[in-house]
Amino acid sequence: MSQVETALELDFSNIPTDPLERAVWYGVDLTLLQENLRRTPTERLENHRRALEAVEALRKANRERRIRATPANPSQRRE
Amino acid sequence: MNGGFEQLLQILHSAGSKFVLIGGLAAIAHGAATVTGDVDICYARDPDNLERLSQALAPFHPRLRGAPPDLPFCLDTPTLRAGLNFTLTTDVGDLDLLGEVLGLGGYESVQVVSEEVELYGLSCLVLTLEGLIRAKRAAGRPKDLRALYELEALFALKPKDDQ
Numbered sequence: 703m704s705q706v707e708t709a710l711e712l713d714f715s716n717i718p719t720d721p722l723e724r725a726v727w728y729g730v731d732l733t734l735l736q737e738n739l740r741r742t743p744t745e746r747l748e749n750h751r752r753a754l755e756a757v758e759a760l761r762k763a764n765r766e767r768r769i770r771a772t773p774a775n776p777s778q779r780r781e
Numbered sequence: 782m783n784g785g786f787e788q789l790l791q792i793l794h795s796a797g798s799k800f801v802l803i804g805g806l807a808a809i810a811h812g813a814a815t816v817t818g819d820v821d822i823c824y825a826r827d828p829d830n831l832e833r834l835s836q837a838l839a840p841f842h843p844r845l846r847g848a849p850p851d852l853p854f855c856l857d858t859p860t861l862r863a864g865l866n867f868t869l870t871t872d873v874g875d876l877d878l879l880g881e882v883l884g885l886g887g888y889e890s891v892q893v894v895s896e897e898v899e900l901y902g903l904s905c906l907v908l909t910l911e912g913l914i915r916a917k918r919a920a921g922r923p924k925d926l927r928a929l930y931e932l933e934a935l936f937a938l939k940p941k942d943d944q
Contacts, residue, residue, distance in 0.1 A: 721930070721933040725931055728926065728927055732934060735814060747787075747806070747900060
C-alpha cells in the first residue's frame with residue numbers, strides 16, 4: 703500500500719484525545735515546535751522568512767529550468 | 782511571495798493604526814512551524830482608524846489580490862467603510878485586512894483575546910493561542926485541521942505561566 707493510500711485511511715473516529723498525540727497522529731513534527739518555543743517571537747518570524755526565501759529560490763530555479771528546457775522556436779519542438 | 786512582514790508591521794505600527802495580528806503569522810509568532818505568504822490583521826473600523834490605515838498603505842499601492850490589473854480600485858477610507866474584509870497585495874507584500882474574524886467577531890472582541898508581543902522591536906497586539914484555536918475551530922474547514930492540531934499541541938507544550 704502506498705503512503706497516500708495509508709494517509710487516506712486515517713481513522714477519524716479514533717482520534718487521540720491527548721493534544722500532543724493527536725498532533726503527531728496528524729503528522730505534526732513536535733520537535734519543530736519545541737525548537738521554535740526556545741526562540742523569541744521575532745526569531746520565529748525571521749526563521750520563517752528565511753524558509754520562505756528558500757522556497758522562493760527553489761521555485762525560481764524551477765521556473766528558469768523549465769524556460770531553458772522549452773525551445774524558443776516552436777518548429778524546434780519535438781512531435 | 783512576501784518577505785516584507787517586518788516592513789508591513791512597521792507601516793501599520795508607525796501609522797498608529799489599531800490592529801491585531803492574526804492568522805498564520807500570529808501562529809508562527811507563537812511557535813507554529815507553518816508557512817504563510819501574507820500578513821493577516823483584524824483592524825478597528827472606527828473612522829479614525831480607517832483613515833490611518835488607508836493613508837499608511839496608500840504609498841505602497843494596495844490593490845485587490847487576484848483581480849485583473851485594470852480593475853479600478855482605490856483603498857481609501859470610503860472603500861474601507863463600504864467593505865469589511867480585503868485581500869490585498871502591496872509593493873511590500875500581501876496583506877489581508879479583516880474587519881471580523883470567524884468565531885471571535887470584530888476588533889473589539891479580537892483585542893480581548895490578544896496579547897502584546899514584541900516583534901522586530903515593535904510592540905504588537907497578537908491573537909493568543911486560545912484565540913487562534915477558537916478561530917480555527919469556527920472555520921471548521923478540513924484544510925485547517927492540521928493547523929488546529931498544531932496550535933493545540935503548542936498550547937499543551939507552552940509553559941503554563943505563558944498561557
